[in-house]
Structures are given as C-alpha cells and as structure tokens.
Amino acid sequence: MSPRGVAVPNARERLFAAAERVVAAAGPGALTSRAVTDEAGCSKGLLHAHFAGGLDEFVAELVLDRLARTAALAADLPARAGTDTVAANLSGVATALLTATGPDVSGLALTRPGAAERFRDAMASGAPGFAAIQESVTRYLDAERSLGRVPAGLDTAAAALALVGTVHHLLMTTWPGAPDPREQVERLVPLLIRQ
Template sequence: MSPRGVTIPEVRQQLFDAAEQVLLREGPSGLTGRAITREAGVATGLLHNHFGDLDSFLAALFVDRAQTATRRLQDLPTRAGTATVADNLMAALEMLFAGNLLALAGLALARPSIVPRLGEALGEGTLELDAGERLFATYLEAEQRLGRIPADADTASLALALVGAAHQLLLTRGPHAPDLRERMRCVVTALIER
C-alpha cells in the first residue's frame, strides 16, 4: 500500500492496468474500486481521489485504451501489398485482442452508466468509436486497388463484419479462449476469399 500523502508516479496507468487485470480475470461484475486498488497495490481511496467515482474512472480507462488501440492500428493501411491479406488482418485483430479493447467494449455493455461519462473523460479530445473499423476499411480499399481484394467487394461492410465478429467472439468466448484466433482466422478467410 502507498503511504498517505506520498505521490505515486504514473498512478493513472497503474490503476488502468490493474482494472484491466481485474476485468480479464473476474469480468465486469468484479470491477469494484476496492478490487482495482488492491490489484494496483495502492490505498483504497486513491481511485476516488483521482477520478471522483468508479464510473468516471471506468470511462477514463475506456477512452485511454481506445486511443491506444487506434494508435496501434494506424499503420495497418501501409501494410497493403505485403504478406497476405489474411495475415495482415489477423495481425491487426491480434492488436485488438492484446490490447483488451474488445473486453472493454463488453464493459460498456455491462455497465451502461459509464457511457454518459465518456464525454467527461475525453475533456477537449474526441473519441471516434469507429476509428478501428475505418482503418480496416482503408486497408481493405488499398488492397482492393492492388487487386488483392475483389473490385466489387464492399470494403466498409467487410471492415464492419471483421470488427463485429471480433467483438462477438471475444464477448462470447473471452480473450483467452483456445479457439478464439482459429475462429477469427476462419471468419477472415470466409470474408476475403469469396
């Protein structure tokens, strides 16, 4: 535990990382202030001192992780023409799985009370919830121009189907399900090799 009055460097990220661990281990119902601070090894009141209440904290966590995931996917369109389309898509989807963003999306479904707090958590910034989907679409359009995706393919719908399938598989199987990646590869293959 941290002593009272001692500043903890990077406390936001420490609490965010702890919350992710609790979420992955116990699911949305296990996310309590006490569970998060215990996981982080800090005083129980620290979360409330920095964020006011649990919903504000969870909204800030969601925004932080969504922005991080979007940054990780930024180079996806530049991969067009390299490796295989399926391998590039799987690598991008792996970033979503590894970043636990889809588990956090499940949190928003389980705790709708955090949704109105997203605006507060953003402050002056913006959160484009469809940013990942748009990056997938941009990548698929680039592959389409290279002839690696059929010319008549609806790339926006393919991107939506990929992201939607990833959400569904993660929410119903969990991030550590043994068949998650295998099932996702089957979906990717079915969608792009029509």
C-alpha cells in the same frame, strides 16, 4: 503500498492494468475501487484523485483507453499495405481489439449504467472507437486492392464492417470458458478477402 501524498508514476495505466488483472482473475463482479487499488499497490484515494466520477468514470475511461490504443494501431494499417499477408494484417488488428478491450473489460461498460452513459457520450463526441477502426480497415483494404492483393471487386467497406462488427459481437457475447474468439476471427478473415 504507495505512501499518501507521494506521486505515483503512470497512475492511470497502473490502475487500468490492475483492473484488467482483477477482472481476469475474478470476473467483472469483483471490480471495486478497493480491489483495483489493492492490486495496484496504492491507496484507494489514488483512483478517486484521477477519476472524480468514481468507478463508473474509471471503467468508462479504461474501455475508451483500450479502444483508442487499438484505433491507433488500426490507423497504421494502411501503411502496411503490401507487407506480410492481408490475412495476417487483418487478423492482427482484430486480435488487438479482442485483446485490448477483452470481453470482460468491454462488458464492464455495459454492466455499470453510469459507465455505459459516459462511454456513449464519449463515442458521440468523437472518441476513437469501432467506427475509427472500421475506417482504417477500409482504407487498408483499398490500398491492398490497388496493389492487387485482394480482388478488384471486393467491397472494402462491407468487408471492414463485417470484420469489426464480428469482433464487436464476439466482445459482447464471449464468456469465461467459451471458445477462443480469435479462432473465429481466423476463420472469418479469409472469407472476407476472397470472391
């Protein structure tokens, strides 16, 4: 346990990672300030020192952070045009989105009204999320189309929407014990890039 008044390096990430472990081990209902800080090995006050809005702000920021990471990964996708396979590149971004936010973590923002409101406000204010990822996938597919690695007639915007929309659906409808959503993405990707 970190002593009171001692700086905790990377406190936000430490708390976020602890929350993900709590949710993975015991489900979303087990997420409390105490559970997170106990798992992180720090004082309960640390969470409230970094998230004045309490658990709702914390949950919203966790989901936003994980979406922003995936959006940054997706932003690099157009530069990968011509490397690896198109299917592998698309599956990599989809898997990152499924892994980064995970169904349990994504669901947290829906189960806590205060977190859901904060999340919606952040999205409306331009926080990187599903739309940014979709735009990056579209740009990537455009680049691959110009290289002749996907069909010339491919509607890249529709394919990107289908991929990101499917991943969003899987995030919101997967439950513990359900089939691995990555398997469904692996089956979808080849359908999106052929004509």
